[in-house]
Amino acid sequence: MDTIKTMLVDGMEFPINGERNLLEVVRKGGIEIPTFCYHSELSIYGACRLCIVEVEGRGIMASCSTLPEAGLKVHTSTAEIRKMRKMAVELLLAGHEHNCTTCYKNTVCRLQTLSKNFGIEKVRFRQVRKDLPVDVSSPSIARNPNKCILCGDCVRMCSEVQGIGAIDFAHRGHKTSVMPAFGKDLAQVECVNCGQCARVCPTGALTPRSEVSDVWRDVHDPQKKVVVQIAPAVRVALGEEFGLAPGSLSTGKMVSAIKMMGFDGVYDTCFAADLTVVEEAEEFLRKVRDGAVLPQFTSCCPAWIKFAEQYYPELFKNLSTCRSPQQMFGSVAKEVLVKRNKTARKDLVVVSVMPCTAKKFEAKRSEFSQANNPDVDHVLTTQELAQMIRERGICFDQLKSQEFDRPFGETTGAGVIFGNSGGVTEAVLRYVSEKVTGQPLLNVEFREVRGEEGLREVSLNLNGKTFHLAVVHGLANAKRVCDQVKAGNSRYHLIEVMACPGGCVGGAGQPVSVSGETRRKRARGLYDADKMMKAHKAQENPEIVKLYSEHLGEIGGEKAHHLLHTHYQSRRRFTSKGLPLVKGGDSERVSVEVCVGTGCHIRGSESILHGLVKYVAEENLKDLVGIKGTFCFEKCGKGPNVRIGNKIYSSCNLQSVKEALEQTLGTLLPAENIK
Amino acid sequence: MPKAIMFRKFQKVGEILESYDYDPCHLIAILQKVQDDYRYLPEEVLLYIAEMLKIPPARIYGVATFYSHFTLQPKGKYLIRLCDGTACHVKRSTGILEKLREKLGLSEAKITTDDMIFTVETVSCLGACGLAPVLVVNQDIHGAMTPEKAAALVDTLIAEEEKNARAA
Numbered sequence: 047m048d049t050i051k052t053m054l055v056d057g058m059e060f061p062i063n064g065e066r067n068l069l070e071v072v073r074k075g076g077i078e079i080p081t082f083c084y085h086s087e088l089s090i091y092g093a094c095r096l097c098i099v100e101v102e103g104r105g106i107m108a109s110c111s112t113l114p115e116a117g118l119k120v121h122t123s124t125a126e127i128r129k130m131r132k133m134a135v136e137l138l139l140a141g142h143e144h145n146c147t148t149c150y151k152n153t154v155c156r157l158q159t160l161s162k163n164f165g166i167e168k169v170r171f172r173q174v175r176k177d178l179p180v181d182v183s184s185p186s187i188a189r190n191p192n193k194c195i196l197c198g199d200c201v202r203m204c205s206e207v208q209g210i211g212a213i214d215f216a217h218r219g220h221k222t223s224v225m226p227a228f229g230k231d232l233a234q235v236e237c238v239n240c241g242q243c244a245r246v247c248p249t250g251a252l253t254p255r256s257e258v259s260d261v262w263r264d265v266h267d268p269q270k271k272v273v274v275q276i277a278p279a280v281r282v283a284l285g286e287e288f289g290l291a292p293g294s295l296s297t298g299k300m301v302s303a304i305k306m307m308g309f310d311g312v313y314d315t316c317f318a319a320d321l322t323v324v325e326e327a328e329e330f331l332r333k334v335r336d337g338a339v340l341p342q343f344t345s346c347c348p349a350w351i352k353f354a355e356q357y358y359p360e361l362f363k364n365l366s367t368c369r370s371p372q373q374m375f376g377s378v379a380k381e382v383l384v385k386r387n388k389t390a391r392k393d394l395v396v397v398s399v400m401p402c403t404a405k406k407f408e409a410k411r412s413e414f415s416q417a418n419n420p421d422v423d424h425v426l427t428t429q430e431l432a433q434m435i436r437e438r439g440i441c442f443d444q445l446k447s448q449e450f451d452r453p454f455g456e457t458t459g460a461g462v463i464f465g466n467s468g469g470v471t472e473a474v475l476r477y478v479s480e481k482v483t484g485q486p487l488l489n490v491e492f493r494e495v496r497g498e499e500g501l502r503e504v505s506l507n508l509n510g511k512t513f514h515l516a517v518v519h520g521l522a523n524a525k526r527v528c529d530q531v532k533a534g535n536s537r538y539h540l541i542e543v544m545a546c547p548g549g550c551v552g553g554a555g556q557p558v559s560v561s562g563e564t565r566r567k568r569a570r571g572l573y574d575a576d577k578m579m580k581a582h583k584a585q586e587n588p589e590i591v592k593l594y595s596e597h598l599g600e601i602g603g604e605k606a607h608h609l610l611h612t613h614y615q616s617r618r619r620f621t622s623k624g625l626p627l628v629k630g631g632d633s634e635r636v637s638v639e640v641c642v643g644t645g646c647h648i649r650g651s652e653s654i655l656h657g658l659v660k661y662v663a664e665e666n667l668k669d670l671v672g673i674k675g676t677f678c679f680e681k682c683g684k685g686p687n688v689r690i691g692n693k694i695y696s697s698c699n700l701q702s703v704k705e706a707l708e709q710t711l712g713t714l715l716p717a718e719n720i721k
Numbered sequence: 722m723p724k725a726i727m728f729r730k731f732q733k734v735g736e737i738l739e740s741y742d743y744d745p746c747h748l749i750a751i752l753q754k755v756q757d758d759y760r761y762l763p764e765e766v767l768l769y770i771a772e773m774l775k776i777p778p779a780r781i782y783g784v785a786t787f788y789s790h791f792t793l794q795p796k797g798k799y800l801i802r803l804c805d806g807t808a809c810h811v812k813r814s815t816g817i818l819e820k821l822r823e824k825l826g827l828s829e830a831k832i833t834t835d836d837m838i839f840t841v842e843t844v845s846c847l848g849a850c851g852l853a854p855v856l857v858v859n860q861d862i863h864g865a866m867t868p869e870k871a872a873a874l875v876d877t878l879i880a881e882e883e884k885n886a887r888a889a
Contacts, residue, residue: 211777216786227771227778228764228793236777620768620778644772652735675731677768 051116056123062116066090068109069097077122080131080160082138082248083197084110085560087547088206094197095134096160100124132164140171142249143192149250150188154558156248157195178223183231185410186239186255186403191223194251200224200243207547209522210353212237224251227620236356236619238521240349240545241403241554254403254555257424258434264395264423265308271387272395273311274304275375275454278319279401279465279550280428282571286557287432288442292564293571295578298447303435305448311383313454315398316461318375319473321593322346323460323584325610326368326470327477328601330540339363341516341531341538344470345612346370348408349545353521355617358528359645359682367611371464372398372405373414376421377609379454382597391416395423399431401465401553404545413612427555456589459490459576466569467519467549468495468502471542475506475515476583482508490582496573498548498566501527503538519544616645618678635670636710638703639689642675645682650699654686657700658707670711733758734766738773745774748784752791761792789844797833797840799878802857806846809854817854818843820868824875838882839875 051062053071060075067090072079082094092111099109102119106127109120121127139161146152181189198215201224205211212235216225226235244252264270285296304312330342345351345366354365369377376396384391398405408414409422426434435442449455460476463469472492480487494504495515500523504515516538518524524543530536546552551568559565576582584590598606640646640655655675662671679687684696688703690710695703737754741747751770756762762785771778785791801821805814821827821841825834833840849855852864856871863874 205777205780211779214777214779214783216779216783218787218789225779227767227782235779642769642772647772656732675765675769677765677772 053114053116053118053120055120062114065114068099068101068112068114068118068120071114072099072109072120072122079109079122080163081110082156082160082195083199085199085202085246086562088199088202088246091198091202094195096131098127098130100127106130128164132166135160135164136166136169136171138195139166139169141174141176142195143176143190149193150253150256151247151250151558155250174220181231182255183233184237184239184255185233185406187232187237187241187244188253188255189225189232190251190253191225192251193249194224195249196222196224197248198224199246199248200252203242203246204237207520207522208238208240208242208353208545209520209525210236210238213243230621234621238349238352238356238545239404239407240521242546243554244403245552245554245556245558246560254427254429255406256430256433257406257426258430258437261397261424261426261434264397270393270395271310271383271389272308272397273313273379273383274309274397274399275313275315275318275372275379276300276304276399277315277372277401277405277465277550278462278469278572279553279556279568280399280431281575282465282551282568283401283428283556284432285442286559286564287429288435290443291567292559293567293569293574295571295575296442297575298449299442299445300431301450302445302448303438303440303442304431306440306445307434307438309397311451311454313375313379314450314457314461315371315375315400316457316464317454317587317589318371318378319346319461319464320458320584320587320590321374321378321610322368322371322464322470323473323477324590324601325374325606326366327474327481327584329366329368330474331478331481332602334539341536341541342366344540344542346464346470347404347544347546348402349404350521350524350543351614352404352407352617353524353545354528355614356619357525358532359614359616361528361531362614362683364531365614367613369414369610369612370405370408371461372400372408372425373421373612374610375454376409376414378593378597380416380419380421381609382453382593391419396421397424397426398422399426399428401428401550401556402546403427403554405555428553429555429557432557453589453592456587457579458584458587459579459582460584461587462576462579463572465550465572466496467544468497468517468542469549469572470544471495471504471515471517471540473584474540477585478513479506479508480583480585482511484509487583498562500547513539515539516541518542519549520547521545616678616680616682618643618680620677636691636707637672637674637689638707639674639676640703641677641679641685641687643678643682643685645678646685646687649685651686651688654688654698654700654703658703661700661704667711671707731766734769738770743773745776748774748776748781749788752781752785756791761795764793767793789842794833795837798838798882799840799858801839801841801875802844802847803841804845804847804849804853804855804857805843806850808850809846812853814843814854814866816868817856817866817871821871821875824872839878 052059065071080096083091092108097109100106100121176192178191264272281297285294301312343365406425409425414421460473472495475492500520502517506513514537548565552565679694681687686698688695688698767781771781825839854866855864
């Protein structure tokens with residue numbers, strides 16, 4: 047008979063059930079131990095020293111990095127431990143710029159909370175002022191190193207969960223700081239704007255950027271008509287800001303609040319998600335029919351898209367060309383509403399409310415604007431919407447529910463579940479299975495694609511054909527799948543990728559939460575919301591049908607392509623100056639830059655570089671020509687790439703580069719100057 | 722730096738990476754070898770190493786800034802490293818540092834002379850505490866230093882440089 051292993055915590059018997067450390071055993075037993083650097087989804091770091099406990103016979107140790115053992119006698123709150131924890135927090139406060147009242151994280155900061163919990167009224171140590179510049183280069187995330195307490199949560203999130211590593215510790219001792227490589231700005235490096243670093247940051251060192259004041263300005267401008275679209279994941283999380291349980295559905299109150307604030311139309315991004323389902327499913331069916339390149343990757347997540355553009359340009363042909371729901375909404379709204387209201391495009395302002403920080407970056411992409419007027423003007427996070435509701439003086443809990451405006455407020459459950467990891471796949475399946483079988487789908491729930499695993503595989507048999515699907519969240523998992531596809535040993539037909547753990551419900555724009563349970567409740571909230579809808583399939587949305595017949599024409603047709611699809615481009619990961627290899631001197635006339643990035647390197651750019659240096663020396667062109675090794679002209683699919691003067695030459699070989707160089711020199715110089 | 726040398730060095734980076742099998746475990750050894758060649762770690766070379774080893778540039782930057790042996794700035798022909806570890810510190814290394822900086826017009830912020838001949842920096846222990854206070858010029862160790870001896874040493878080096886310049 048198995049006996050349950052136990053240990054004694056503060057005199058009480060606590061069971062051990064395979065927990066990975068003492069800390070989890072103690073927390074499960076109902077005793078809270080303070081931590082900064084411990085996250086169940088990240089590796090154990092043991093840096094903050096707040097989780098110290100006393101183990102009899104061993105002394106004081108960090109509970110996060112101690113294995114649970116039967117029979118241990120643990121004390122979690124002795125006088126000595128409390129004194130040490132208090133001192134640790136005081137020391138952190140001494141190195142932290144604590145201007146709490148004007149901090150983005152005010153009231154949700156863990157340093158503030160623990161300081162209050164420990165009754166710290168005075169910091170006994172001299173305040174260290176760092177006065178480092180705040181990095182606001184990214185449209186998504188602000189980085190204030192003066193508030194960093196070096197817990198490393200952001201570093202581990204970026205490298206372990208997202209597989210990127212855009213920020214890391216640099217320097218040493220009291221100069222240690224978390225920063226992008228070479229102290230560059232976030233916008234200059236490989237950050238994909240997912241904001242998960244900001245989600246786990248216990249202080250205000252990493253926060254989402256706010257666009258609230260821009261939105262107020264437009265709302266108060268009588269010239270402008272301001273409409274709002276709200277993403278699915280917002281409705282199950284906004285309530286948390288007003289005391290409701292995570293996962294509570296507050297769609298109706300949310301719509302009322304936004305109408306009270308003076309917006310001219312409140313629409314649902316789920317409508318655009320339905321539109322995405324139709325376009326993306328048809329694209330998928332067409333590829334299956336034509337025997338085109340598969341798998342097809344989903345394209346709703348802007349962090350994933352930037353990731354793919356930076357690391358996997360060779361997979362562009364696998365990426366769905368569908369714009370994300372946010373951008374489909376923007377382009378359709380500006381097309382339809384501008385016509386209907388007979389206003390100028392610049393006077394219609396589209397504001398999105400998103401659970402996401404990467405959406406802020408996406409809205410600013412140049413593909414998504416016409417004549418410098420973006421399809422989506424401003425992107426607010428769930429947190430920012432909550433702040434505006436409070437600023438406006440709305441008593442959220444007392445609001446009566448209202449409905450979304452028509453036509454873009456008409457939605458089905460297919461669009462609603464987009465907020466969960468697996469939701470896009472399920473919504474597409476509800477469309478695809480009807481098309482493939484020719485039969486009405488009666489049970490719309492595909493429970494097998496739901497769940498929490500970072501990589502889920504499902505095989506489905508539709509009309510005798512088996513479809514292999516993968517649902518991925520966390521970009522480190524995406525990397526694994528992409529490498530398989532690249533190597534040609536992937537059997538999937540469709541792959542859904544969401545950057546954030548759990549999908550959009552776990553986005554960095556959502557109310558601050560580091561708990562997996564909160565995310566699970568939000569996910570359940572969305573599946574429940576789907577159940578309450580009249581329709582569950584995108585193809586049954588009457589307004590979508592109408593939109594095609596009145597404005598878009600055919601699914602996947604020319605107009606649809608223009609408004610609903612996009613293209614991708616290789617994107618360099620890093621802004622850099624180039625590595626000078628041959629300096630032309632004062633009389634340099636032509637600069638030649640050869641890309642030595644991965645894509646060009648494997649296609650032989652280095653031998654071009656070597657040959658070119660030799661050629662320039664032999665032909666005695668050294669004073670005229672400067673040669674640099676450089677990284678990425680964002681044309682990785684067509685490497686090797688070489689820039690001569692201002693012109694980029696793709697698919698080069700040494701001969702073609704020599705000829706292009708001669709030609710360039712010929713147009714620049716009188717013939718006698720070239721030997 | 723003359724043109725041809727720059728290119729040879731870049732080729733050398735490739736050879737170094739290859740000799741370590743592009744294995745990121747050997748990052749520190751790779752950086753040491755590269756620094757031997759360039760005498761510092763240029764940003765672009767580190768980016769190239771990051772690409773080839775498939776590790777994020779931020780990780781390499783973290784390693785390169787953690788160890789005082791590595792430098793991301795070009796340094797002078799004579800790298801004077803003064804020990805400021807406990808033993809040297811109590812034997813008044815601070816006075817030597819002040820003298821060196823005063824003589825060469827350097828400071829905590831400006832560590833290399835404009836003509837790229839001298840760099841003065843402190844290190845946290847050279848492991849030669851018996852010789853305290855100690856300083857190292859490139860590979861040569863000078864023990865039991867005083868501000869005066871340090872100044873005389875710099876004068877010798879300057880004289881040598883001038884002689885070389887005249888000869889050239």
